Amino acid sequence: MNSVQLLRGQLRPVLMGLLLSVACIATVRADDGLALTSIDQVPDGVEVRGKQIAAYTWDDQQGKNLLVLAEQVNERDDDGTQTAFVYAAQYLIDGKRPKRIWMLYDDVQRCQFDAALRFDRTATRVTDLNGDGLTQTIVGYSLTCTSDVSPNEFKLIMRVGKSQKFRLRGVDRYGAAWWDEEAGALRGMPLPKDCSVAAQQALVSQYKEQGTELPLPGCYRDEDDFAKAPDAYLPYMRKHWFALMQKQDSEWSQAQTQPPEPTEDEETVP
Structure with missing residues (x-):
């Protein structure tokens, strides 16, 4: 289907549990994309690495989808280096247990300066560009290991199904x-x-x-x-x-x- 639906009472029991555990539900419409339902808590069986910064649900021909975004900057190690990472994953949550479709993990390891990886939440999109009810999920984030004010590496990634990945990788406008x-x-x-x-x-x-x-x-x-x-x-x-x-x-x-x-x-x- 081409429309994104809110969580409602007719959903399966596992999603009812999710509904009861959600602290806040809001619909977010992205320009040129589908409307996403933002949730604060994810159901049992969904892995989150690092600090969750966002989670969204939407419906397509496969069923009810969940996208979770997380990131973390670790304390400096004894040698003064720093590690940071971002994590994203998409799940189908129509069954008894959530099924992960794909996972993204990227990191900066043992940075001797300041490590940073951050999602640009305005980059998050879910689209149906082919009009067939099967959606494409887009996320974007910056990463750097630097001691000055300079542009960061930036990645804009589209995921389609389990294995298709299309990327634009370059430099952002920071600094x-x-x-x-x-x-x-x-x-x-x-x-x-x-x-x-x-x-x-x-x-x-x-x-x-x-x-x-x-x-x-x-x-x-x-x-x-x-x-x-x-x-x-x-x-x-x-x-x-x-x-x-x-x-x-x-x-x-x-x-x-x-x-x-x-x-x-x-x-x-x-």
């Missing part, structure tokens, strides 16, 4: 611009609108101070994963990637913009 005190304005390479190698190199030629390493902040490396994917997948993922990067770019730029100096009338006298 991509900075405030120039003398100019009184932001500096830095603008967000690319095309991640082809030719387009990135053309942008580099205009902003030589940024260097020549590709991918540029806000771009992915290649589209190789989609060579044999259905036609609808890549255009959607491209659009989704650039929307996420535009949001990051806007938020980061606003954070760097200094507020105006107060006038004499606005200044407070102690």
Whole structure:
């Protein structure tokens, strides 16, 4: 089915237990995607590694699905290094015991600086791009091991069924611009609108101070994963990637913009 349903009384007994244990249920609609039901607690039999940050349910032709997202940054070891990881898994929960369809685990191990892996929850989507009632699940997250303010590695991943995985991997917009005190304005390479190698190199030629390493902040490396994917997948993922990067770019730029100096009338006298 193409619609996502809320948890309701006609569900099977195992889901009734879930309903009673849920502290908060809310429907979240993502642009260009299906509406997801957000839940605070997952049913017995669903594994969560790390700290759960989100869980969603929806219905499709396979039945009732559950997506759980978790992440963790560990305390530093005795040698001063740090480890962090993200975890995601999709389950079918129509039977007596939840059945895991796929699992994602990624980590930064023994980082000598600051380790960080974080899901971008605005990247989470469930779509039915083929219109056949079988959904695609999309998650995105950043990862880094660094001691400075610089762009992070970013991965946008689409999972379809048990084994199909399509990825766009590149660099996000964190730290991509900075405030120039003398100019009184932001500096830095603008967000690319095309991640082809030719387009990135053309942008580099205009902003030589940024260097020549590709991918540029806000771009992915290649589209190789989609060579044999259905036609609808890549255009959607491209659009989704650039929307996420535009949001990051806007938020980061606003954070760097200094507020105006107060006038004499606005200044407070102690």
